[in-house]
Amino acid sequence: MTRQAITLIGGGLVGALLAQQLAKRGFQVEIFEKRPDPRRVGFTGGRSINLALAERGLQALRTAGLAEDVLQRAVMMRGRMVHPLGGTSGLQRYGVDDSEVIWSVSRGGLNMLLLDAAEAAGVKMHFGQSLVAADLHSKRIVLADENGTLHQHDAPALIGADGAGSALRAAMDDYQSLGIRVESLGHGYKELEIPPGTGSERFAIEPHALHIWPRGGYMCIALPNTEGSFTVTLFLPAHGPHPSFDTLTDAAAAASFFRQDFPDLLPLIPRFAEDYDSHPVGTLSTLYLDRWHVDGRALLIGDAAHAIVPFHGQGMNCGFEDTVVLANLLAEAGRDTGDAFAEFQRIRQPNANAIAAMALENYIEMRDSVADPHYLAKRELGARLAERAPTHFMARYRMVTFTHLPYAYAFERGRAQDILLEQLLHGSTSADDVQLDAAVTTLQATLPPLPQLRHG
Known part of the structure; x- marks a missing residue:
C-alpha cells in the first residue's frame, strides 16, 4: 500500500525526528521550516542553548537509530548540585546510580543531527518557508519565502511541529476553535x-x-x-x-x-x-488546547500542542515521545489519518496535561524545596522505601525521568506517595524518626504494586 503524503510545518527537534520516523515507515514527507538551514548558516534558534535528555527522549532516539550518536555529543548529569546561600554545596542524585542519569545536549547540534537523519531517510526539506495561510477545506497551504514571494502547496495531511508560537495552530483555530488557553x-x-x-x-x-x-x-x-x-x-x-x-x-x-x-x-x-x-x-507559559486536530486534515504535536515550562526538563522528551506514538498510529492507520489523529490526542493529551502540572510544581521544588529540611527528610524517607520496597515505591521524579510509565500515572502515583510520606513523617525533619519496617508495611497495605514498566 502506498503511504500518503504528509506535510510537516516546522523542522525543529520534534519536526525533524517525526519526519525521519514517518519516512522510515514509508510515508512521503515534506518539511517547511521558516528559518534557514542551520547546517549551512549556523544555528540561530531562539530558546535555551542546551536541553536535558532523559529516558523517554532516548527511547525515541533509539527507535530512530540515533541514540548513540546523540549521547556521544552529550554531558552526563548525575543529579542536582545545590548551592545554598552561605552554605555548603551538595549533590542530590536523580536516580539510584549512574544507570539513572540525564544528559545535557546542545539544541543546535541535536537539531542538525536530526535534520541529517531525516534527509537521509528521504524527507524533502524546504527552508526559509513561512506558513502564511492554511485552507483546511481545500487542503492547501500558502507559504512565503525569504523574499516574501508566495506559493501554494497541496497538503492533504498537515502536521504542525512549529513550536509554542505555531502558525498552523492559529490557522486551525480560525477554521475551527481549538479552545486555546495560555497561562x-x-x-x-x-x-x-x-x-x-x-x-x-x-x-x-x-x-x-x-x-x-x-x-x-x-x-x-x-x-x-x-x-x-x-x-x-x-x-x-x-x-x-x-x-x-x-x-x-x-x-x-x-x-x-x-x-x-x-x-x-x-x-x-x-x-x-x-x-x-x-x-x-x-x-x-503553559499552553492548553481542547482540540489538537481538525479531523484528518491537520494535527498539532510537541510544543505546538502542549508547550510547558522547562522545570522538569521534559518538554523535548515529551515531544520526542509524541513522535513515536504518532508514527506508529499513522503506520497502522494507513490512509485514514482522521482516526490516527483522534487516537493520538486521546492517548497523549492526559499525559501532556500531567507533565505540564508536574513542571509547574518542579519550579517551586527547584527554587525553594531543595534546601528545605522537611523536603529533604521526605526525599530521604522515599529513597529508603524505594530501596526496601522497590515494587511499591519509586520517587515521582524517577518515574517521569527514567521510565516509560505514562506521565498521567506518574502524576497520580506521585501524589498518593507524597500523602503517605507526609503521614509517616508527621511534620518531622528527619527520616530517622520513622520506623522503617512499619513504614514498609503501611506502604504495601496502602498502595498497589507499581506496573512493571521500567528502563528502555
Whole structure:
C-alpha cells in the first residue's frame, strides 16, 4: 500500500525526528521550516542553548537509530548540585546510580543531527518557508519565502511541529476553535554563560550535574556543555518588587543583586555585563488546547500542542515521545489519518496535561524545596522505601525521568506517595524518626504494586 503524503510545518527537534520516523515507515514527507538551514548558516534558534535528555527522549532516539550518536555529543548529569546561600554545596542524585542519569545536549547540534537523519531517510526539506495561510477545506497551504514571494502547496495531511508560537495552530483555530488557553507563569528568564576553563580544568564547576542556586522565589541553574562551558539561566518574577526583571533593568543593577544573592556564581561569569544587557528576557507559559486536530486534515504535536515550562526538563522528551506514538498510529492507520489523529490526542493529551502540572510544581521544588529540611527528610524517607520496597515505591521524579510509565500515572502515583510520606513523617525533619519496617508495611497495605514498566 502506498503511504500518503504528509506535510510537516516546522523542522525543529520534534519536526525533524517525526519526519525521519514517518519516512522510515514509508510515508512521503515534506518539511517547511521558516528559518534557514542551520547546517549551512549556523544555528540561530531562539530558546535555551542546551536541553536535558532523559529516558523517554532516548527511547525515541533509539527507535530512530540515533541514540548513540546523540549521547556521544552529550554531558552526563548525575543529579542536582545545590548551592545554598552561605552554605555548603551538595549533590542530590536523580536516580539510584549512574544507570539513572540525564544528559545535557546542545539544541543546535541535536537539531542538525536530526535534520541529517531525516534527509537521509528521504524527507524533502524546504527552508526559509513561512506558513502564511492554511485552507483546511481545500487542503492547501500558502507559504512565503525569504523574499516574501508566495506559493501554494497541496497538503492533504498537515502536521504542525512549529513550536509554542505555531502558525498552523492559529490557522486551525480560525477554521475551527481549538479552545486555546495560555497561562503565564509570571516569571521570566535570562541566559548567561560560564566559559570553559583555560588550564587543565576544562569545567569551572562539577561537570556531571545540573547546578541550582535556590533562593526561594527565584533561582539560577547551570547546565554543562561538551566544550566546557555552562549555560546559566536566571529565573525571576517578570514584574513586581525587587528582585524582578522590572527592578533589574541593566547589568549594573543585576551585578549588585548577584553579589548579594549569588556571590559564588558571579565571579564565574566574566562577560556578565555583556550577557545581561544583550540577552532578552524570555517568557514562560503553559499552553492548553481542547482540540489538537481538525479531523484528518491537520494535527498539532510537541510544543505546538502542549508547550510547558522547562522545570522538569521534559518538554523535548515529551515531544520526542509524541513522535513515536504518532508514527506508529499513522503506520497502522494507513490512509485514514482522521482516526490516527483522534487516537493520538486521546492517548497523549492526559499525559501532556500531567507533565505540564508536574513542571509547574518542579519550579517551586527547584527554587525553594531543595534546601528545605522537611523536603529533604521526605526525599530521604522515599529513597529508603524505594530501596526496601522497590515494587511499591519509586520517587515521582524517577518515574517521569527514567521510565516509560505514562506521565498521567506518574502524576497520580506521585501524589498518593507524597500523602503517605507526609503521614509517616508527621511534620518531622528527619527520616530517622520513622520506623522503617512499619513504614514498609503501611506502604504495601496502602498502595498497589507499581506496573512493571521500567528502563528502555
